Amino acid sequence: MIDAPLALLAELTHRCPLRCPYCSNPTELTRASGELGTEEWARVFAEAAALGCLQIHLSGGEPTVRRDIVEIVAAARTAGLYTNLITAGVLLDAALMARLVEAGLDHVQLSVQDADEAGAERIGGMKGAQAKKRAAAALVKQAGLPLTLNAVVHRQNLHNLPRLIEIALEWGAGRLEVAHVQYYGWALANRAALLPNRALLDEATRIVQAARAAHRGRLVIDYVVPDYHAARPKACMGGWGRRFLAVSPAGNILPCHAAESITGMVFANVRDTSLAKAWLGSDAFNIFRGTAWMPKPCQGCENAERDWGGCRCQAFALTGDAANTDPACALSPHHAMLAEAVAEAGAAEFRYREFSSDRPRARPG
Amino acid sequence: MTPRFAPGVRLQEDKARGRWIVMAPERMFIPDEIALEVLRLVDGARDEAAIIATLAEKFAAPVDVISVDVRVMLEDLRDKGALVHD
Numbered sequence: 001m002i003d004a005p006l007a008l009l010a011e012l013t014h015r016c017p018l019r020c021p022y023c024s025n026p027t028e029l030t031r032a033s034g035e036l037g038t039e040e041w042a043r044v045f046a047e048a049a050a051l052g053c054l055q056i057h058l059s060g061g062e063p064t065v066r067r068d069i070v071e072i073v074a075a076a077r078t079a080g081l082y083t084n085l086i087t088a089g090v091l092l093d094a095a096l097m098a099r100l101v102e103a104g105l106d107h108v109q110l111s112v113q114d115a116d117e118a119g120a121e122r123i124g125g126m127k128g129a130q131a132k133k134r135a136a137a138a139l140v141k142q143a144g145l146p147l148t149l150n151a152v153v154h155r156q157n158l159h160n161l162p163r164l165i166e167i168a169l170e171w172g173a174g175r176l177e178v179a180h181v182q183y184y185g186w187a188l189a190n191r192a193a194l195l196p197n198r199a200l201l202d203e204a205t206r207i208v209q210a211a212r213a214a215h216r217g218r219l220v221i222d223y224v225v226p227d228y229h230a231a232r233p234k235a236c237m238g239g240w241g242r243r244f245l246a247v248s249p250a251g252n253i254l255p256c257h258a259a260e261s262i263t264g265m266v267f268a269n270v271r272d273t274s275l276a277k278a279w280l281g282s283d284a285f286n287i288f289r290g291t292a293w294m295p296k297p298c299q300g301c302e303n304a305e306r307d308w309g310g311c312r313c314q315a316f317a318l319t320g321d322a323a324n325t326d327p328a329c330a331l332s333p334h335h336a337m338l339a340e341a342v343a344e345a346g347a348a349e350f351r352y353r354e355f356s357s358d359r360p361r362a363r364p365g
Numbered sequence: 366m367t368p369r370f371a372p373g374v375r376l377q378e379d380k381a382r383g384r385w386i387v388m389a390p391e392r393m394f395i396p397d398e399i400a401l402e403v404l405r406l407v408d409g410a411r412d413e414a415a416i417i418a419t420l421a422e423k424f425a426a427p428v429d430v431i432s433v434d435v436r437v438m439l440e441d442l443r444d445k446g447a448l449v450h451d
Contacts, residue, residue: 004381052381054388082377082388107373107390146373146390175390222391 004052009246016062019125021350022187042075047275049079059086077104089136115163137171148175154194180226192347227328233310240288253278297331369409
């Protein structure tokens, strides 16, 4: 018996004005010409709702770079989905906000890269971004929509965590996500510049706990910890193919937004396969579903149905085999790799996210 | 007092599972049958008395019996952050 999914992550585009070095998009980005069209997304949303999804996260890249973002929001609401826009906010103006509200948008999640302007603009790689984000937050509040602020934290901005919490209150957010970077794709390439040491992590945890108590009833703080310092892995996606599916800008149907980082895995595409068929019958979903696929030490482990073996993408990125136990687990034979990475961290420079042909090339001669 | 849904909160049909769900930012909860009857009447226009009167008529029950149930229910939904009162 395969349960129906609860939520769909629709990655509408990989285009984005920001260049965050921990972006969760794959390192091979899809160009605008390869993106699904409005009608295709509308069909995907209807299929998702029929399959059992209740909520949709419209993400990217930056979803508002799409000229049809209002039509896309309207299509999600027509399908009956609770519609969440995950945005950097730098393209939002009063006119677009009004049209999004009219289309039925339910909730906005706004990213913030740092508390101080210079840091935020260095990490996001975009000048003037912070002022635009502040203005975007005000527009969301004026529109009467609930606002979540998403702060991805790492070694280069953790010193500003108390200020990030203040900004969430100042900007009127009801929720704040303090999310430590998860290391695959771009973030893995920048791990040495981003990974915090244990003392920094413990201090961040202490600050979050104190802020939760201080702002109870006013601000909910969700906290995602970096598993490099953990003894147990995270239950990635609540288990592969259990609650969640994602569709890439080009229409690939994914068990997790990072699943394309696992080389050799083949995905069905919405252009020729229904979401239901992919969810129930495709190899990509079935290969790591449940517990039968698990190797030792997961097989027979009392935590097997709690953490589901951890993260497949991380197992692949670090060990070369997606079917291995996530090295974040202390029982994994590869667990020592994480402590080594923590010990080696200390770089200051980023490799910014970019489309592959934009990369600087060596000049001849 | 006129209850209405808090920003970002709404009642949504979960057809695949044959139930109704209160959807909120990044969370959801399943109302029981009585809560669902009350929530269906929350439209930002009906006040508490109008909701009670409508339910008393629908279930052919005395207003004073219904009113206690409805007031407790509305209070609970407000504590959960699903409703606000004007």
